[in-house]
Amino acid sequence: MPTVTAPVAQRVRTELRQRIESGEWAPGMSLPSEAALCREFGTSRGPVRRALSALRAEGFVVGGRGRAPVVGKVVPAQSLSTFRSFTEWAREEGKTPGTRTLVLERRHATSMIAGLLELDEGAVVVDLVRVRMLDEVPIMIERASFVPDVGRYLFGFDPDSGSVSAELARHGSPLVSARHTIDAVAANRLDAEALGIAAGAPLLRERRLSKDASGRAVEHAEARYRSEFATFRVDNRAVDGSPIEVRSGV
Structure with a gap:
């Protein structure tokens, strides 16, 4: 199963990161809901959650554990x-x-x-x-x-x-x-x-x-x-x- 979901998770992560780095999504902006991201990328919650987790680890996304995820301040x-x-x-x-x-x-x-x-x-x-x-x-x-x-x-x-x-x-x-x-x-x-x-x-x-x-x-x-x-x-x-x-x- 991981071999099936990993490429999708990577695609979601890459696209969301590009939106943040380009300034399309500004620091402090709320991210779309998991459900909205699932619809946009035509996937289930698993790959979306993996992508968001990776973006949190990199500092591009903050929030979680009951708090809605928002765009973090991107440090070059x-x-x-x-x-x-x-x-x-x-x-x-x-x-x-x-x-x-x-x-x-x-x-x-x-x-x-x-x-x-x-x-x-x-x-x-x-x-x-x-x-x-x-x-x-x-x-x-x-x-x-x-x-x-x-x-x-x-x-x-x-x-x-x-x-x-x-x-x-x-x-x-x-x-x-x-x-x-x-x-x-x-x-x-x-x-x-x-x-x-x-x-x-x-x-x-x-x-x-x-x-x-x-x-x-x-x-x-x-x-x-x-x-x-x-x-x-x-x-x-x-x-x-x-x-x-x-x-x-x-």
Whole structure:
């Protein structure tokens, strides 16, 4: 029996999710009744309930146990399985990306940054600090440090105008791989002022060490997101039947 109902449940789930993601069904809107969904998709309650359960697990639908289901607030999810810029991700989500650059200058690297980028102690790096926006709402502050022979290209480019990674690729210095570390931090004073939130508010932090085609570390970035506006998604798949390796750290 599951093999019969699963494709129908998947079809219902996909269609309802598309309506929510497109904005056709806005957050807080009541979903059609199970009976109405059964009539629309020509199926029984089983597949409809499976679809709604999956959508609840993903946060697209809230309610249940005696409460009528309603559309949840959809938080855009960035996939870490592919190497995409913030600008590319925002546009794929149907959002308008925006940027306000706070700092673009050469500085002496901290010991931590020098070590991560395999530079000598006190070496000069190019630092970039930007506030990133979706539909004019500030959702993230990003601090990035580049090795000097790569970062130099940013001084002939307006970082507010588009993708830094695309600009580096245009100069023959594409970022092709990255290691991501995700945790939570409290907003400091600069975070709070830039994002319009209270100092100490929780932020989702993504630290990224990016490398070029030769495997050389060329950028370290720390992006701090307002937690109500972003989530991260990692898609894993076993290759040739080998087990998936999952690592966690404290």
